[in-house]
Structures are given as structure tokens and as C-alpha cells.
């Protein structure tokens with residue numbers, strides 16, 4: 001049977017998670033659609049990679065697509081508007097983007113600029129984020145929601161933001177904060193907008209949902225909320241209490257939890273109005289999930305609802321309770337981060353090498369040893385001859401027993417190294433046969449199920465899990481990973497991915513699958529004359545700045561790709577990744593000092609006559625070029 005791009009689509013399921021932004025085109029390459037998901041704006045990721053390499057920018061590279069970000073902002077705002085209109089809801093929607101999800105200046109600038117037509121604002125969780133937000137926001141109708149731990153300086157900055165025409169809202173997250181807010185507001189004589197963050201009793205399912213429940217570290221319980229109300233009333237500032245906030249956690253897979261959360265919050269909202277606060281704003285936090293594995297299920301890498309359903313349900317729950325309690329419909333604020341930026345970035349990496357465990361049938365260490373009998377292999381050969389569908393488990397047991405025996409004989413010097421090599425080769429040959437037979441069988445004992453994983457190849461990718469995909473390492477998050485070219489050819493290898501940090505944690509051996517997680521990824525044998533390039537998709541949320549400098553691999557190169565109205569593509573905001581000198585200085589080495597130390601060492605070598613002055617020069621040139629170079633593996637570039 002011929003392999004077609006439909007087969008590739010079926011295998012990697014790009015139409016299911018790509019959301020119309022990514023697809024396989026007729027040329028067998030993954031394309032990104034940048035404008036309104038239209039085909040005319042489709043461009044091949046492999047061509048972008050090649051174009052960058054021609055310009056001297058090396059892989060790995062992080063591609064950012066601000067057109068996709070714009071499309072996401074438009075989508076969430078228009079979805080809420082539609083739900084509001086259809087339901088006859090009396091309030092409006094105002095989104096705020098939580099800076100922590102992707103703090104890159106480009107992202108903040110784009111959201112403030114493109115989001116202005118929807119009055120999309122920002123959410124901050126720290127003083128540094130507030131300082132960035134105050135500079136970029138300039139829409140008097142957008143909100144700037146100030147969460148997180150607040151000292152006097154944070155509060156003063158937020159209050160002064162009001163004088164600049166920015167609608168800051170100070171959200172009380174901890175019991176003591178309201179005292180300071182009252183003090184500072186009186187001192188500066190500025191009328192604040194105050195919010196309270198409640199602790200929802202709903203604990204949502206999923207990976208990132210510790211934010212809910214009694215023990216969550218942020219938010220006030222019911223007693224504490226009442227205390228805040230009383231304190232504000234006493235200070236004559238209850239009319240400043242405008243907003244109720246809650247956050248159930250991120251990537252909430254089940255719509256049921258979202259509904260319950262909205263219901264509970266609406267009751268609190270109504271309760272605050274009853275207490276005499278003016279209110280007007282109900283902030284439902286983040287949590288809107290992304291379908292990373294394309295399964296549309298309530299598993300932690302997916303979600304069992306659409307954007308439209310999310311908006312419909314939130315609007316409906318709030319409206320029902322407001323109508324019942326006869327209070328005006330509030331402005332609905334949401335703090336979706338992941339849902340806005342996940343599609344925004346793609347990591348492209350090249351494969352540096354592969355380690356093939358399936359034995360190479362063209363090479364056999366036995367052949368090269370002319371005539372030597374190798375009796376140690378007799379038992380293995382016997383197993384090979386006996387193997388059939390009925391005795392696979394038995395053969396596997398024998399196989400492992402005899403290999404152990406040969407290894408022991410090796411320890412006692414009874415088997416030499418070449419004989420051991422021949423035995424290992426034979427062992428893997430038989431394992432591959434067993435695995436083939438096992439594939440055709442319906443019921444498999446557990447030991448046989450795992451064979452494919454044991455026999456899988458290791459592909460070494462030019463990237464660091466710790467730097468670029470921290471959630472893969474920390475919480476086993478799945479991202480769609482696939483080759484971005486050669487998709488009109490059948491992938492013939494099963495592999496896991498290893499990064500280049502030489503850390504046993506620096507690997508990926510879980511991949512998205514149709515109904516369950518796959519332990520291997522089907523890949524092509526890397527082409528001889530070209531890079532084999534893999535893309536890791538949907539990495540725009542939470543990955544960029546969580547990364548650590550494991551083994552001192554730094555930031556990757558970055559480039560933004562946008563669609564130009566003339567029908568072409570523009571590359572801009574090229575940012576060189578960290579150099580070796582950069583990452584060394586992060587851990588407090590001084591590159592100048594390092595150079596000086598090497599120069600001294602080389603000088604004494606010259607003095608002692610161990611090297612010539614010319615050799616010294618070469619050593620120093622190589623050393624300084626290394627310092628200035630990329631921390632990732634640099635493939636030699638022609639000319």
C-alpha cells in the first residue's frame with residue numbers, strides 16, 4: 001500500500017489538534033496558516049527553517065506567529081459576544097491576559113495593540129509584571145487586574161495607574177492586604193477599585209488545578225471576605241468594592257467543573273451586592289483548556305468542551321443566578337492565558353543522531369570472525385529456531401536467561417568481547433522477531449506489550465527539555481510532536497526523543513495518541529543530504545520563561561513570522577539565543593576572566609616550550625569563538 005499524506009494526517013492527527021492553524025500540505029510538509037486560517041496564507045515550516053539556515057540562523061529555533069495570537073484574541077472576544085447576544089445577557093465581556101503565561105514583550109505589545117478593539121486588558125501577579133503592564137496599556141476601557149502578593153510599592157503603582165487613565169483593580173488575595181490598600185489610598189488620596197479573590201470550594205480535575213479548594217494558598221474564605229467587607233465599610237470605602245475574582249486552576253478538562261465554579265461564584269457575587277457593595281465585575285479567572293492531544297476528551301491533555309460551549313455555560317450560569325436574585329448582570333472578565341497563546345509558538349529542532357536498537361541485519365559481528373565456532377551462542381540459536389506464535393513468552397524468558405548467562409561468563413573471562421557482541425546482536429535479532437509475532441496477537445502478556453518500547457530507536461534532538469519544554473519534564477505534559485517534512489513518505493522507525501543535556505530526565509517517551517498515550521513516535525530514517533526537522537507544537541503557553549539552564553543550555557534562537565498583505569511572509573524580531581558567555585554569566589562566571597585564565601595557561605605552555613606561539617593563538621581563537629557561540633549543537637554550515 002502506498003503511503004499518502006492522508007496516512008500521515010491519520011498518524012500524527014494534526015487536523016485534530018492543529019485547529020486549522022497547522023496542516024499537512026500537498027508537498028508533504030507541515031504548513032502554518034496565518035490569516036483567518038486561509039490557504040493563501042499557508043507557509044511551510046521546513047521552508048522557514050531552511051530560509052533561516054540560509055541566513056545563518058541555526059536550529060533549534062522558536063517560531064512565533066503573532067497573526068495566530070491576533071486570531072485567538074478575536075476568537076475569544078467574539079465567542080463571548082455571541083453567547084451574550086444569544087442569551088440576552090445585559091452585561092459585556094472584557095478579557096484580561098495574565099502576563100505570567102508568556103511574558104515576552106512582543107506578546108504584551110500585540111495584545112495591547114490588537115486587543116484594543118475589544119478592550120482586552122492585562123492581569124499581573126507581581127510588581128515587575130505591573131511595571132510592564134502600566135507602560136504598554138493605553139485603553140481607558142480595558143482593565144488591569146492586579147493579583148498576587150502586594151507590598152506598598154505595588155499598591156502605590158496600581159493606584160497611580162488610575163491617574164494615568166488605566167482602570168487598575170487591586171484584588172485582595174490575602175487577609176492583611178486590605179488594610180494596606182485602605183491606608184495607601186487615603187494617603188495618596190486616590191479612589192481605588194478593589195476586588196476580592198474567593199477560594200472556590202470546587203476542586204477541578206486536571207494537572208494544574210491546585211488553585212481551588214480550602215487549602216489553596218491564594219484567595220479568601222467566606223469569613224475573610226465578610227471581614228474585608230466590614231473593614232471597607234468601617235473605612236467608608238465599601239463603594240470601592242467592584243470585583244469578585246476566582247481561579248480554579250489552569251487547563252480544566254471538564255466543563256462540569258467550570259459550570260459549578262461559575263455557579264458558586266455567582267452566589268458570592270450576589271452576596272456581596274446584598275452586603276451593600278456596588279460590584280459590577282465578575283472575574284472568572286483562567287482555566288480555559290487547550291486540546292493538546294486532539295482527543296476532545298476530559299483527559300488532562302484535552303478538554304471536553306468547545307470555546308462556544310465555555311462561553312455559553314459561563315454566561316448562562318451567571319445570568320440565571322442574577323435573574324433569580326434580581327441583581328444587574330455584571331461585566332464578565334476572564335483571565336485566559338493558555339487559550340490565547342498556546343498556538344503562538346512552535347519549536348523546530350534538527351535530529352543530530354540516532355541510536356538504533358533494532359539490529360542491523362546487514363552487519364553481524366559473527367561474520368567477521370572467520371570460522372570461530374562461538375559455542376556460547378548455541379542456546380540463543382536454539383531459541384531462534386524454536387520460536388513460533390505459541391511460545392513467544394517462553395522464548396522471551398529463555399532469551400533473557402541465556403543472555404544473562406553469557407554476560408556472567410564474560411565477567412569470568414569465559415566469553416570474549418567479540419563473542420559477547422555477537423550474542424547481543426543475536427539477542428536483539430530474536431527480540432525483533434518476537435516483537436513482530438507479538439504484533440499479530442490479540443492477547444499479550446504484559447512483558448510482551450512493552451517490547452516495542454524496548455526496541456525503539458533513540459533520536460537525539462538538538463534541544464533541551466529543561467529549557468524549552470519544562471512542563472514535559474515537570475508534569476509529563478504532552479505536546480504534539482512530528483516531523484515537519486517528508487510526510488508523503490512512510491515513517492519506518494519507532495523512536496523516543498532524547499535531548500542533548502545528557503541527563504536521563506532529558507527525554508520524551510510519551511506522545512499523543514488516539515485513545516491512549518503512545519510510548520514511541522513513528523519517524524523517518526533521517527535523510528542523508530538534509531536536516532531531519534521535528535516540530536514541537538502548541539508551546540506558546542508557560543514554556544518560554546519557566547525553562548532552566550540545565551547543563552547550561554540557554555535560550556534558543558527566536559524569530560517572528562507574519563503574513564504580509566502583499567501575499568508574502570516577513571521574518572522579523574530575530575533574536576539570537578543565548579551564547580555560551582551569556583549562560584556562564586548567569587551563573588556568575590565572568591567571560592573576560594575566563595579568557596584571561598586561558599590566556600595565562602597558554603602563555604605558560606609557550607614558556608615551557610609545550611606549544612608554539614602560533615598554537616597558542618589558535619587555542620585562544622577557538623576558545624573565544626566557543627564563548628561567543630550558540631549553546632546548542634552547531635551543525636557546520638556551508639560557505
Ligand SMILES: *Cc1c(COP(=O)(O)O)cnc(C)c1O
Nearest residue numbers: 247250251286287335336337338
Ligand atoms: C495562571 C493564572 C491564569 C491563567 O490561566 P490559564 O489557564 O492559562 O488561562 C489566570 N488567572 C490567575 C490568577 C492565574 O494564576
